[in-house]
Structure formats: C-alpha cells, structure tokens
Amino acid sequence: MKAVLFPSPGQVEIVENDIPEVTSGEVLVKINYIGICGTDLSTFRGANPLVQYPVIPGHEISAEVVAKGDQVPEYIKKGMLVTANPYTNCGQCPSCKRRRYNACQYNETMGVQRNGAMQQYLALPWQKLLMNEQLSREQLALVEPLSVGFHAVQRGGVTDIDTVLVIGCGMIGAGAIIRASLRGARVIAVDLDDHKLTIARKLGAQYTVNAGKDELHDALQKITAAQGPDVVIEAVGSPATYVTAIEEVAFTGRVVYIGYSKNEVAFTTKLFVQKELDIRGSRNALPEDFRAVMNYMETGKLPLEDLITQKLKPEEVRGAMQQWSDKPEAVFKLFVDFSAD
Structure with missing residues (x-):
C-alpha cells in the first residue's frame, strides 16, 4: 500500500508498505482523507521537538471500515464511515487516574511519537473509532482538529x-x-x-x-x-x-x-x-469534545467549502508542504486524498 513518509526535515517520500493485518480487537480501515495540520508542518520544517524521524504523519482521519478482527462489537460493520481518536493513554499516570486521558503522561499521538495515518490502510483498536453516518467524508477529517x-x-x-x-x-x-x-x-x-x-x-x-x-x-x-x-x-x-x-x-x-x-x-x-x-x-481533546464537534456538524452550519484549501494526491504532498512552509497564511486546511487509490 502507498504511504507518505517524512524521512527527515524538509523531505517527503512515497513508500510502499504492507497492508496491516488486523489482530483481536482491531479494525482495518481504508483511508479516504487525511488532514494536514500545523503539527505536520512543524515536523516538515524540523521544528517539532516531539517527533522522531522517519515518520508517517497524519492524525486527522476520514476512513471506511473494510475488515475487523474478533472481539470487535457487532455494531461496527464493513462500509461504515469513521474518524478516530489518534491519542493513546496508559491508564496509570496522574492524568489518566483523573480521567483526563487527553493529557496522558505517556501519550503517543499518531504522526508524532508514532507513525500516523497518511497511508492507504490503517489498523486501529475498535475503541478508538468514532462514527456518525450523517457526516460526509470531508467532515469526518475535520472532527479531530x-x-x-x-x-x-x-x-x-x-x-x-x-x-x-x-x-x-x-x-x-x-x-x-x-x-x-x-x-x-x-x-x-x-x-x-x-x-x-x-x-x-x-x-x-x-x-x-x-x-x-x-x-x-x-x-x-x-x-x-x-x-x-x-x-x-x-x-x-x-x-x-x-x-x-x-x-x-x-x-x-x-x-x-x-x-x-x-x-x-x-x-x-x-x-x-x-x-x-x-x-x-490545553492538550488534545477528550471523547466528549469529539462528540460535541460531530453534534455541531450535524446542524449543517459548518462552512465546509471555506475550510478546505486544497485536496492533494499523495505525490503532491512534498510541493504543497514547501509552499505552505513558504507562505503559511495562504493555507487553511489541506487534505491528502486516498479515496481513489
């Protein structure tokens, strides 16, 4: 499968990786859109102190369920459109004990401390999926930011x-x-x-x-x-x-x-x-913040056409990142489009 890799600051490569195999409790999703965020820009510039290279960026996810392992609830079905919570939490640190999982001391955000979602397929724990059948593929990629x-x-x-x-x-x-x-x-x-x-x-x-x-x-x-x-x-x-x-x-x-x-x-x-x-x-977001965003999006008030600056093919990411780095005011939100792959 195709993936976008940042091997080092200022560099972008298109690489071929194996499609992940789902294990117990996991769901395989096919990526539709991945939003590129300011964190990804910092990673491209070499200004992100948390990232380790090489890294696959991306944590603003719009995807479709294509397969699932055992121990996944029945309500999660093939063809469902989903987004995902891209953070981890340990369950034992002071933040987790206070149920503030978004600020887990040992959090690993996709595309930062671990590889992200800028690739054709992704295996995720089912608990990280968020679904709302009223939202479009584009809307789902905007939920996390x-x-x-x-x-x-x-x-x-x-x-x-x-x-x-x-x-x-x-x-x-x-x-x-x-x-x-x-x-x-x-x-x-x-x-x-x-x-x-x-x-x-x-x-x-x-x-x-x-x-x-x-x-x-x-x-x-x-x-x-x-x-x-x-x-x-x-x-x-x-x-x-x-x-x-x-x-x-x-x-x-x-x-x-x-x-x-x-x-x-x-x-x-x-x-x-x-x-x-x-x-x-204020760090990341809690599940209730994700739900609040999706509830707001259901009203149809989000001016989607104003927020998406450009949809890119994976091969266009390198040039777009450089242009954004040179002129950051010209970009609101970039999407990498895997839907046709």
Whole structure:
C-alpha cells in the first residue's frame, strides 16, 4: 500500500508498505482523507521537538471500515464511515487516574511519537473509532482538529457572560471560535490574515482584528470598554502571542494555551499575581469534545467549502508542504486524498 513518509526535515517520500493485518480487537480501515495540520508542518520544517524521524504523519482521519478482527462489537460493520481518536493513554499516570486521558503522561499521538495515518490502510483498536453516518467524508477529517479548539474552551470554563479572545484563526482557533460562540460568549478573533478573519466571522466571531494592520491593544480596549477579555485562548504558539495573552486578559481572567513555542518565553510575572490569573494548558481533546464537534456538524452550519484549501494526491504532498512552509497564511486546511487509490 502507498504511504507518505517524512524521512527527515524538509523531505517527503512515497513508500510502499504492507497492508496491516488486523489482530483481536482491531479494525482495518481504508483511508479516504487525511488532514494536514500545523503539527505536520512543524515536523516538515524540523521544528517539532516531539517527533522522531522517519515518520508517517497524519492524525486527522476520514476512513471506511473494510475488515475487523474478533472481539470487535457487532455494531461496527464493513462500509461504515469513521474518524478516530489518534491519542493513546496508559491508564496509570496522574492524568489518566483523573480521567483526563487527553493529557496522558505517556501519550503517543499518531504522526508524532508514532507513525500516523497518511497511508492507504490503517489498523486501529475498535475503541478508538468514532462514527456518525450523517457526516460526509470531508467532515469526518475535520472532527479531530476542531475538537482541540472545543477542548480549549472547556478548559477556559467559557460561559455566556464571557468575552473570549481567540488568537490565531487556523483550524484549532476555528474550533475555539465555534465552541465559545455556541456557549453564548462574545468572541473576538485575531489573526494576521484577512481571509481567515472572514471565515472567523462565519464561524461565530462578533469582532475581528488584524493584528498586522491594527493596534491590538487599542482595539481590545474599545471592544471591551477598557476591561479586557475575560478569557484568552492562544492558538498560535509564538513567544509574542504568549506574552500578548497575559498582557491583554482582564484582571482575574483566564488564559488558555493550546500552541507551544519551541523557544523560551519571557514574561513579566507580576501580571500573574497582580491580575490573579488562571493560566491553563490545553492538550488534545477528550471523547466528549469529539462528540460535541460531530453534534455541531450535524446542524449543517459548518462552512465546509471555506475550510478546505486544497485536496492533494499523495505525490503532491512534498510541493504543497514547501509552499505552505513558504507562505503559511495562504493555507487553511489541506487534505491528502486516498479515496481513489
């Protein structure tokens, strides 16, 4: 079977591997689409500190069940369209004992700490499958990235009395915008790209600010009547936006970090105490976040055509990754299409 391999930073190869054999409790799926995410871009650039090369990337899955081993429930049938939870959990670490499996100390995410799903076939434990027959193949490949933003909103404890600032309007930020809006919050979206900000409004943001053109602090002060946003969700992972989140959040506000910076970040720590902030990390997503995304998608409100930048053949991945690396603002979501293979 055909697979896309990142042998080292900046390199992409198409390789032939054997189709996996399913064992007890496993399901064999044929991949339809795999979304390429910012983590994959970091891996291509050599900027992902968690990855070990060579690696098959990809964990945003849309697939079809083609076979199953024994000890798999009857309701999982051949031909079902599925997505999958791409994380592992050990069940024994402090996170798992608190039922926060998304932050397992020993988690291995597909395409990062272990090989991913950018290949024609994949064997998965049946417990990792999520199915919804109302969703299309394209929608299923967007469930995982949106769920990460949904989880960040949960971590921020967002309610309908909050003003929420989302910094970064890629796919993860899009999930945060949708979920915060669904909870009744007033949402401010910030990015450097006007096209992404236009999409952010379609997703529920009441206000948008282009931080490359407008003075962000002044804009936020005007929108919030000089109070600052109650919750800031940082979905970029740069030192500058890490600091901005602390500076702009309201006194006694909450800051949620999704992105992480490869470089150290210097803070004016007096703001932590002076503002009495709640500063929280947000990692991956829980099963209930996946379900919430799929429930939202069932409403038909997701503007799918605005989110998918391009569908690629596996052989086109190398060129597309280089173009994305050179001009990241031009891409919202890339799909690798295995459906015809």
